[in-house]
Amino acid sequence: MTKKKYEEVMMEIARRAASGVLKPGSRLPSIRALSEELSCSKNTIIKAYQEMELNHQIYSVKKSGYYLVEDYQFQKKESSQNRKIDFLSAGPDKEAMPYLDFKHCINQAIDRYREDMFSYSELQGLYSLRKQLARHLQDLQVFTVPERIAAVTGSQQALHLLVSLPFPNGKSKICAEQPTHPGFIESLKTQKADAVGIEIQKNGIDLDRLEEIFKYENIKFFYTVSRFHNPTGYSYTNAEKKKIVELAQKYDVYIVEDDYMGDIDLNMKQDPMFAYDPSGRVIYTKSFSKTLLPGLRLGLIVMPEAIKAEFLQVKFAADVHTPVLTQGALEIYLKNGMFDAHISKIRQTYHKKGKLLQKAYSEFLPSDAVYTGSSSGFYSTIHLPPPLLAQQLIRLLEKENVFLDNAERMYLPAYKQENVLRLSVSQVEDELIAKGIQKIAAGIQTMILEKKKILTWSFK
Ligand SMILES: Cc1ncc(COP(=O)(O)O)c(C=O)c1O
Structure with a gap:
């Protein structure tokens, strides 16, 4: 050719x-x-x-x-033979981090705002940044005003603060997908929150089960990662999102919608749950960690009027306000169109990786290992056939220079699974994705054979 x-x-x-x-x-x-x-x-x-x-x-x-x-x-x-294949790390690809552009924005922020960048500032975040964020959110079908947005010290801070906040519905329990974002599990654990899980699989959640939970379990809010779910990679369809918002409305439940990676969605027709909410029931959070620079610790929350005062009170108690210099730089980064330019590259990068991963899964994984995932590939899971344990496969593959994450810590104690692995392709070079999955498949086959040997031996 x-x-x-x-x-x-x-x-x-x-x-x-x-x-x-x-x-x-x-x-x-x-x-x-x-x-x-x-x-x-x-x-x-x-x-x-x-x-x-x-x-x-x-x-x-x-x-x-x-x-x-x-x-x-x-x-x-280095030959591809012995290169490290890191499905464990989940930050943005280092080569794709726009730190030089951001450095320029930090300098501009200091020149423009001078000592304001180093003084105590607005509790809710710089108003000029919130104006840019409101504009930016329109691209994600989130129509709101700067007065309802707060800049937070990473979206994790917003999630953590919401866990123990009293809600207007006077209810006490939190419902979360199982598995879910490990940071949220930590927040639930450390604050001893009363939580109920709903299983999420390759095809999403059982909406009838969700309705039962909303109806009988005294749920204050449902925490959901609505796109590119961590760890399964699942994205709800618009119909599912609409239905979930309707159920929340019917049973007086709030929704905390964690749209941490909405920016990388190639499908412009996908709406967040926030877009289906007529009555201020959806609290929307967004992160800049996976798409920009995680060390900035910058995220946002869109608060309904009904919880705004309480939320800002606990935010003040936590850290007075989010650091100002990075807020000023983000404002300039957004205003100059740098974020849009950066994100269109990142979208293609993750989409390409996601396609390579799904192809490799379907080609190489043994049929009794179930996998999840989406077009982004940022996160996905492999469910090993029982009784195989995730930890055993992790140890076996470390020797092959392939690294995976155990999803055990992404479950509430009552829902714990020991056979699930989380993979992220964000740090894996394209040409190593298929090789990595081949090695995982070979590892699973080895473990299946070992188990068979033990069973045959014990029946002798
Ligand atoms: C689903 C999800 N939500 C929120 C966060 C927290 O992001 P941030 O760095 O903005 O606190 C993460 C980080 O990994 C995540 O995976």
Whole structure:
């Protein structure tokens, strides 16, 4: 098969990097210069650079150009045979972190707002940031006003504070999908909250069971990760979201909708539950950790009037307000359109990884291992056939340089499962995804054979 022109350009860059003409971290030729040098169109060079950026071989700096990543030589030298395959870490891909752009925004925030960036500030967050957030939320079908938004120190802070907050419905229990985001399980545990679980599987939750829980269990709020669920990857359909909001309305239950990664949804027709809520029953939270920079500890909550005063009181008691400098920088980052540009790249990256993962699951996993997941691939789970234990497979695969997470800590004690693994592809290079799943499949087969041997032996 003949190579496409842009692939030839990619090979040319790789050749220059391998021969040392282009050093790790150095600037690549401009699009115009390279198109003249290689006698091809600027579009061909743009396509080649975009493809290399998606492969994390190069990165772009606004108004400066494209650069070869620092560890380019390392990536090329190490054979894929023995490279670490990390399905355990779940932060954004380091190569995709826009820290240089953000550094620029921090400097701009200091120049623009001066000592205000270092003084005590508004409890609810900078009003100018909240205005930008309200605009940004419109893209996610969340229509609200700055007065109902609070900047929080990571969305985890909002979730944690909501657990022990009294709610207007006067009810006491919290309902959560099982499994769920481990940070929320910790909040429930440390605050000794009374919680009820509802199982979430490959095809979502049983809505009849949810209705029973809402009807009989004195539920104050239902905590739900409505898109790209952590850990299963499940995203509710619009019909399901509408139904859940209706049930909440019928049985006087609040919903805490954790839309931590809504930005990466490629399907523009997907609405959050917030969009189906006519009466201020859905409390919406959003994180900037998976899509931007987790160390910023920046998130937001959209509060119904009915809980706003109580929420702000506990927020004040927790940390007075969220650090201002990062708020000022985020405001500029959003205003300049940098977030939109960044997110459109991230969306493609995760979508590509998600597709590779689902393909590998269907090709290599033994049929008795159930898997979940979605088009994002950020999170998914593998359910081992009983009596196999997740921890055993984790230990076995560590020897193969493949790392996985045990989902046991993502369950409430009464719902605990020991055969579930969580995988994230956010830090796994595209070309290693299938290899990693093949190794997992081989590990599962080894464990199944071992078990069979033991059973045959014990029946002798
Ligand atoms: C589903 C979910 N919600 C919320 C959070 C917390 O995010 P933040 O870093 O904004 O506190 C996480 C972090 O992993 C998460 O997975």
